[in-house]
Amino acid sequence: MDALLIPFSLLWGGFAIFWEWVTLHGTPHSRAPHDSPILAPLWGVPFVLVGLYIIFGRFITDARMRANTIYGITNKRALILTGVIRTTLRGFDLRSLSDVSLSEHRGGTGTITFGSAASWAPWATFVTPSWPGMGGYARPSFDLIPEPRRVYETIREAQRKLG
The missing domain is CATH 2.30.29 (PH-domain like)
Incomplete structure (x- = not known):
């Protein structure tokens, strides 16, 4: 199962972190964060949290459950x-x-x-x-x-x- 979850978690988490970076700092062709409304960075927060959980948190939770x-x-x-x-x-x-x-x-x-x-x-x-x-x-x-x-x-x- 990890053969599927690890690549998926890296794609999910990577895109979510990229989204947040772009909405907060912009791209070389934009002047963000002034161009981004507050909703865009807030919209990405849950996706970043889920990404962090499926990348790292599930292993910590699993270890705690086993212990x-x-x-x-x-x-x-x-x-x-x-x-x-x-x-x-x-x-x-x-x-x-x-x-x-x-x-x-x-x-x-x-x-x-x-x-x-x-x-x-x-x-x-x-x-x-x-x-x-x-x-x-x-x-x-x-x-x-x-x-x-x-x-x-x-x-x-x-x-x-x-x-």
Whole structure:
């Protein structure tokens, strides 16, 4: 996903900053800022802020979310405790989870995802939980955990015991 978001964020942010520069300082052929009404620079501010967020802020938000997330497994449930601004505990009954998938990454980490993609918002695969308000739409998962194969086998064993 970063293969698309990084170029897009640089184009968005670059154009927004260029817009602000031109409206505040003008071009070699204009006498701005006197030629620019106050609306032009103000119009660009939200675009600059969004650009800065998608260039830098989403990584900071993602790191804060990961630092404040705890994953757990009981004999009956998978638990995800998150909390940057407010604490949220999500629990998933292992007996009813039909689709548990493992994705192993380099460096010994991996992600375990619960539920099928069709059961969640299909467009949610294009955004990450670091986008404000999108965490509830993403499929529940244990993201970038150490020893993912061991955790996956623990979940599958608990599911077998539940019948």
